[in-house]
Amino acid sequence: MKDEFGVVVGYEDSPSAREALRWGAAEAAVRRPAQRLVKAAAGWVRRHHSDVVVNTLTDRCTPGKLLVELSMDAELIVVGCRGFSALGGLMAGSVSGHVAAHATCPVIVMRGPAEARGARDVVMGFDSSRTCAAALGFAAGETVRPGGPLKVVIAYQNRGRGAGMQETRIQTEGLAWNELTLLERRFPDLQASVELVDDSARPALLEVAGKARLLVVGSRGLGEVRGLLLESVSQALVHQASCPVAVVHAA
Template sequence: MMDPVVVGVDGSPSSFEAVQVAAGEAGLRGVGLRLVHAFGWPSMHLPPGGPPWNPAMAGVRELVDGTLIEAEERARRAVPQVDVTREVTVGEPLMVLEIESRTASLVVVGSRGLGAFGSLLLGSTAVHLTAHGRCPVLVVRGGPDPSGPVLLAVDGSPGGEAAVEFAFAEASLRGVGLVALHVWNTRSERAYEGPGDPLNAVVDIERLRQEEQQLLDETLAPWQERHPRLAVERRLVRSRVRPALIEATRDAQLVVVGARGHGGFTGLLLGSVSQALLHHAHCPVAVVRARERP
């Protein structure tokens, strides 16, 4: 049996939106949808009189049941044929969803939950899971273009191959084109162009451009062979990486990025580009970690 799509439900509007997206993903894959609620969810509004991890306390069971019933109804309205199961468990929600990710094909979460930190652009659950989840994590945010392509952020790093594979599969499942965007620049992060660029005096910009084009072509070639019918647009842009990628998400229905790319601090599990997209992308973001080698 294929692994299900898992979605975290905390009763917030963001999580209910995530449920609808997760139902669609489960329908595309032909797998079940698993609704997960953890007691101890940091955003959960619990009545006074007992510890938040005690599901037997007055009012909490009714609250959770009502939340999951609504979530299931939303899922079935979105995809009537989806097989929905519910899981209510005791535990810290970040750890619960991380454990769930070990047996899931995809974990879907909202970008913001309830609670004291609701004003943050991105909830702690989403950040934690994209850094530590064992399967791809889709964070629902922004206003995606339903007719837009899947956008793939190509960095050419060895760890990014899993993201490339996921993006090709996702575009095929959705029946849309794939835009593979590789943004390159100089180490200065300045996006000069033209003869006035001071770097042209010491750097062969055209040679660098050709090398970046080769990197893009070589990254995509094996996957285009496996998906010959998929329309793939290759974009090579010289600019600042994060702003260029964020701007490109305006016309996409999903952006796919690896958890970490070239550069940065090797100890970090989530790269700066991934974090920038999670906070500022105009469409949902799928973060795909490299497969762990045995």
């Protein structure tokens, strides 16, 4: 059962992990009253979200390996962008990157200052890959729960590539609108727009992250020939974006 563990939060005593805890607790509260947070600061959650059932777990396994294993039975994992190095002997940021790359459920990596959390937009980087379809569905759900707009960004660097690249951009835009039309049946209150950007994926998405509440990407894509999201792009966003980043794997 995929959601056996509900929302999993990887926690240790760092500012980024505390932000992950706050986000994960709020996710658990709105997804189902009986959601559980694993390896979290149970006392804080119980004080601020009394309807959330909290389970805690400690393990001598390295944090990245443990969280990837838990992802097989989790609905969502939330982690900070720094921390765990004293516990697991890993470089700061390596755990979040490892979990985002290898987990089987969506992973949210907390990035950016807490005071910047007032933004309402959810931004999603789209191409025609299978992971992007799953990521768009996740982004829609994250948009409608608290309310706010969804911006779908299609980034292709068209300079010097002629009419063929422009045709690819238009086709991808059509696919995005088709997916959004289907999602409106599940989320009738969804407010979405599609924006085409003449730039490569990494700089385009890093720029829009500055005004986003959450940036959502697929874990893999098709590359610059037919798409925009390579694994290296999602990893770059996890380590460099100025807002929280959700990495979604294909269902």
